[in-house]
Amino acid sequence: xxxxxxxxxxxxxxxxxxxxxxxxxxxxxxxxxxxxxxxxxxxxxxxxxxxxxxxxxxxxxxxxxxxxxxxxxxxxxxxxxxxxxxxxxxxxxxxxxxxxxxxxxxxxxxxxxxxxxxxxxxxxxxxxxxxxxxxxxxxxxxxxxxxxxxxxxxxxxxxxxxxxxxxxxxxxxxxxxxxxxxxxxxxxxxx
Amino acid sequence: xxxxxxxxxxxxxxxxxxxxxxxxxxxxxxxxxxxxxxxxxxxxxxxxxxxxxxxxxxxxxxxxxxxxxxxxxxxxxxxxxxxxxxxxxxxxxxxxxxxxxxxxxxxxxxxxxxxxxxxxxxxxxxxxxxxxxxxxxxxxxxxxxxxxxxxxxxxxxxxxxxxxxxxxxxxxxxxxxxxxxxxxxxxxxxxxxxxxxxxxxxxxxxxxxxxxxxxxxxxxxxxxxxxxxxx
Numbered sequence: 520x521x522x523x524x525x526x527x528x529x530x531x532x533x534x535x536x537x538x539x540x541x542x543x544x545x546x547x548x549x550x551x552x553x554x555x556x557x558x559x560x561x562x563x564x565x566x567x568x569x570x571x572x573x574x575x576x577x578x579x580x581x582x583x584x585x586x587x588x589x590x591x592x593x594x595x596x597x598x599x600x601x602x603x604x605x606x607x608x609x610x611x612x613x614x615x616x617x618x619x620x621x622x623x624x625x626x627x628x629x630x631x632x633x634x635x636x637x638x639x640x641x642x643x644x645x646x647x648x649x650x651x652x653x654x655x656x657x658x659x660x661x662x663x664x665x666x667x668x669x670x671x672x673x674x675x676x677x678x679x680x681x682x683x684x685x686x687x688x689x690x691x692x693x694x695x696x697x698x699x700x701x702x703x704x705x706x707x708x709x710x
Numbered sequence: 711x712x713x714x715x716x717x718x719x720x721x722x723x724x725x726x727x728x729x730x731x732x733x734x735x736x737x738x739x740x741x742x743x744x745x746x747x748x749x750x751x752x753x754x755x756x757x758x759x760x761x762x763x764x765x766x767x768x769x770x771x772x773x774x775x776x777x778x779x780x781x782x783x784x785x786x787x788x789x790x791x792x793x794x795x796x797x798x799x800x801x802x803x804x805x806x807x808x809x810x811x812x813x814x815x816x817x818x819x820x821x822x823x824x825x826x827x828x829x830x831x832x833x834x835x836x837x838x839x840x841x842x843x844x845x846x847x848x849x850x851x852x853x854x855x856x857x858x859x860x861x862x863x864x865x866x867x868x869x870x871x872x873x874x875x876x877x878x879x880x881x882x883x884x885x886x887x888x889x890x891x892x893x894x895x896x897x898x899x900x901x902x903x904x905x906x907x908x909x910x911x912x913x914x915x916x917x918x919x920x921x922x923x924x925x926x927x928x929x930x931x932x933x934x935x936x937x938x939x940x941x
Contacts, residue, residue: 526842526904531897534839538846539865547748548762555769556737 717742721785729776736776740769743786746868747793750877753862754797764800768793787876790869794877841907842900849899853892860885861892 526534721742727735747768751761772792779788850858863874864885871889875882 526901528897531842531900532893534842535846535893535896535900536865538843538850539862540867541843542756542847542850543749543753543862543866545748545752545758545761547744547765551744551748551762551766552737552740555740555766555773556733558766558770559733559736559773 717786718784722781725776725779725781725785728773736773739785739789743789744769746786746866747789749866749868750790750793750863751797753859753866754794755801760800760804761797764797765793767800768796771796783876784873787873790873790877791879842904845900845903846896849896849903850892852899853895857888857892857895860888861896864889 721739724735724739724742728739744765748761748765751764751768752758755761755764768789772789775792779785850861853861860874860878863869863877864871869877871882871885874885878885
């Protein structure tokens with residue numbers, strides 16, 4: 520068996536010092552001073568972050584200018600259509616014993632146009648290539664929810680009649696009934 | 711006047727001339743402190759080439775900011791602080807510092823490792839010394855960054871604790887504590903890894919012994935069998 524010499528604290532300190540010296544030992548390359556002196560005459564270089572700061576400020580200024588310029592030109596951005604009304608048609612496939620269950624049908628959501636703004640066209644949910652369901656209304660449960668079309672809201676004219684307030688009367692409250700409290704005896708409670 | 715005081719006075723005279731536009735005077739300042747600047751950059755970057763570039767940048771930046779030097783600290787401390795900032799910002803910019811700080815042996819360090827064992831040492835002692843150095847390097851690599859940097863700066867021998875404190879902008883007491891704590895952690899880690907290595911070797915030796923015993927028993931069994939067949 521190999522006999523391993525035990526490391527003493529002193530030898531470990533010496534080894535540590537020697538290792539650190541090897542890690543940070545070294546000299547700058549030859550001609551270091553000449554290169555530095557040659558660079559002293561150069562104009563001060565800007566840091567690498569200056570370009571980014573300039574570009575960021577320029578981009579922000581452009582965005583602000585566009586935002587301020589658009590309303591003056593009369594460009595109105597379309598407001599999103601409200602989601603108040605929708606036609607929802609859900610069709611549940613029939614659950615018939617011995618018959619293959621069909622894939623769920625498509626869910627159609629139709630939105631009426633409001634104020635002439637055409638709602639964004641949404642992609643139709645892809646439906647599975649299911650065979651046409653047999654017409655068996657006794658089995659099929661079809662739910663159709665049709666919400667009302669938007670109706671004009673009529674606001675009645677605001678009346679200007681004076682508000683009449685009934686005469687206020689103050690009555691005294693009836694006196695509360697007397698409450699009798701007996702002496703508390705904890706022994707009775709235990710027993 | 712002490713050596714440090716004389717050095718500071720000489721630096722002050724050169725700084726005055728450099729401020730007046732004497733490039734040669736600043737060149738002399740660079741010559742006086744180039745090694746310390748380079749080693750500080752090396753402690754931060756771990757790469758000789760990048761440390762050289764960072765040291766150059768630091769010297770040029772120092773010349774450009776020479777008017778801001780107020781003489782509250784020595785010129786060397788002021789220059790080292792600039793060098794440290796240049797090196798750390800360079801490290802951040804390059805995004806390679808995580809690889810550098812592991813201090814994997816570089817091409818030129820491989821040669822240095824083999825120079826360390828004393829002359830006349832046996833092969834076993836040489837191997838043990840090299841293994842110890844590798845363990846120490848690995849342990850230094852696992853230190854937290856603040857402890858590692860302070861330990862390397864102090865171990866370079868070019869910076870006093872006061873100068874390190876000026877570079878890192880921490881009190882001298884903190885510098886001393888970091889160096890002491892880093893050394894304690896490194897030594898503990900090295901002892902732990904050496905013990906683990908001892909255990910591994912013992913296990914290996916035991917396995918070899920058992921293998922030898924098994925072969926001996928096998929040989930004895932064959933001899934007995936051959937004898938019985940001969941009879």
